[in-house]
Amino acid sequence: MAIKFLTDDWAEAVTSAANADEQFRAAAKGHHLLLQAHVEDSPSESDYFMHFGDGVLTVATGTATEPADVTAEMSYQTNVSLSKGDLKGQTAAMTGQMKVHGDMMKMMSLGKAQDRLAEIESGLDIEY
């Protein structure tokens, strides 16, 4: 059964799939980043965050209680493209499709983990 995009079920599914993936854990090991995302025109949740904590990922809807290292704003369609693997996070950030602000060093250091995360997410059965 498909999971609805940008819901608690989606956040749990992405979290579980990423933490079960050896390649993702290896790429994210040693890195720490709290990314707070805001999605314009979302039919579901408009805000979610991703916490990368030394190889362990937590995705949740809403706003994190801690201050984010990086904030990201994008359209719903851009987020769908990222989720489907049609658009890479680095591409979206570098071309302004996703407006990011904050600690670019932390963000770029996690580039390979984010690419792997996109591959994992694109393999999930998600309803957009």
Add this chain to the structure above:
Amino acid sequence: MFVKSLGYVGVASPDAKQWLEFGPEILGMQPVEAGADTVFLRMDDADHRLAVHYGDRNRMLYAGWDVGSEEQLHALAERLEERGISYNQGTDEECADRAVLGLLAVQDPMGLRHEFFYGQKLVPNSFHPARPMSRFVTGSQGLGHIVLATPNLKQCDQFFRDVLGFRKSDEIYTFMDLWFYHCNPRHHSLALTPMPGVRGLHHVMVEVADLDDVGAAYDECMSRNIPLSMTLGRHVNDRMVSFYVRTPAGFDIEYGWGAITVDDEVWTVAQYDRPSVWGHRMVAETPPGALEMSD
């Protein structure tokens, strides 16, 4: 080797006029307004080294490479024809705009425009830095270096090395992978960094002859609260002591001193796992802003 040095770089920006202040007061360059839409920045007696044209968004328009002579330009044209690479001969108007005697233009594999020219206009003893400083290191080493983002590193590597004759200097593998190329004693006049789906100008490096000039520019950034992209540091490969500042045209300027030079007789390619010996902490709060989606 067709290319002798990086002669000029042209960019577009909605904020072109801001360079009338940023170029001289921060970088020490000599600005020249060329019509209503263009600011030229001079770094030596060459007519100009940077051209900032008014445009609706920040992006690189062209890089200009000096091939040294009309004969070399013809030889390059023959090489391009042999390889089936199309090119355009520069018009009289384009040559006048660039202040060169002749040029041809090529799109690289990622679609960025490169101009190959000879006969850049020089006006002896005409350069006056806009603030007290030693000088920019140019001459046979050209204006400095450019770092380009590319969606296809290997294809571009083949273009610049096999077609144009650039030589590999070294490679760095870190959060950003970088391949470096030289065409004269400057350690690199060109570097490429792979970015999926992205092309464009990441930064331009200009080198000054005195470390104090770097310090003076750094002080200007600090006192005016101009955000740096990377703090002062020393690179592992070219040994440049430098910092990076975001320009009004979105790309970064690396402002540096003290780079080593390359002697091909003894040079060996190396690889590194870090960009810097010390410093160069990335403090940018936004990505570089002169990149664009590749075709």
